[in-house]
Amino acid sequence: MGVLNIFFFIFLFVSTAKSDGETYRFLHTFCVQLNALPSGQTFDTLIAAMEDCIEYGTCVGVKKTGEDKYQQLLRLTGYAFCETCTDYYLLDKTGGLTYPNQPNDLEAVILFAIFPIGECPTSFDVDGSLCRGRGSITADICYSYPSYMAPQHDGTNCYVYQKQTVIKSWQ
Template sequence: MGILSIFSLLFIGSAFIAQSNAGINRFLPMWCVDLHATPFVNAPYNSTKDAMQACVGFASCIGFKKTSDNGYRLLSALTGYVIDETCKDNYLYDKSGGKTFPNQPNPYETVILFAIFPYAYSECPNGFENVGSLCRGSSFITKERCDTYPSYMAARYDGTSCYVLQKQTVINSWS
C-alpha cells in the first residue's frame, strides 16, 4: 500500500472543531499514527472538548492524546510520527491555516510541519535556536530524539547537538 493510501486512512471521518475567541480551530484525529511528542505535565482533561479548548490556549500545544477512558493529555514538542495501525488516540491541532504546497510529500505533511514548528514567528522547532541557516537543538535533544524528525528536515546529530533545517527552507523545497 502506498504512502498516499496509508495517509488517506489517517483521517477517517471529519475533523474535530474547537471554538475559541479567535475563531474555529481544527483538530485532526490521527488514526493509524503514533505521534512522537512530549506530554504536558498538567493534569489530564476529562473530555475531548476540554482538551481542545485547553490546547488552543497554549501556543506550544500541538494536540492531545487519550490516556484513559476519560483522560486526555496535551502534547507539545512534536518531532515526527510513525504509522501504527493500533494507535488511534492522537489528535493533531491543525495550525497550517489550510496552506498546502505543490511538492509536499503527502497531503497531510503541512499539518505535521506546522505542528513541529508550533510558533508562527519561529523558524525553528521548540527547544532549537537559529544558527546560520539551520536550527540547533538544546542539550536535551538526544540523538534518539533527533532521529525521529521527518527526513525532509535533514536532521543530523553531531555528537553534541541536533541540527535540522529551518521551517522556511523546508517550505521552499516544497514550493
C-alpha cells in the same frame, strides 16, 4: 504506496474546538502515533483538552491517556504508523496552506506542528541557516524528525532545517 493511501485515510476524521470565536481543526490520526510529549494536567473531556491546547501556543495536539482522560501534546518530532493507535488528535495550524511538492497531502500539518511558533522547533535556536537543538536532544530524538528536515546529530547538538527552508523545497 499503500502506506501513503492509509495515511490519507486516517486523517479524514476532523474534530473542531472554538476559542475567542474562532474555530480550530484537530485531525484524529487513526493508525498514526505522534512522537510528542504528553504534558500538563489531564482533562475529563476531549473538547476541554482541545480548547486548552488552543490557548497554549506550543501545544500540537491532544492524546487520550485513559478512559475519558486527555492530555496536551508538546514537541512533535514526527510520527509512526501504528495499526492500533486511535488516541491522537493533531492541531491543524496550517490555516489551509498546502504546497505543490510536499511529500503527501497532509505533511504540511505535521510540519506546522513540529514548528508551532517560529522558524525552529521547540527547544531549538536559530544557528545560521539551520536550527540547533538546546539541552538534551539525543541522537535518537534528533533522527526522529522527518527526513525532509535533514536532521543531523554531531555527538553534542542536533541540527535541522528551518521551517522556511523546508517550505521553499516544497514550492
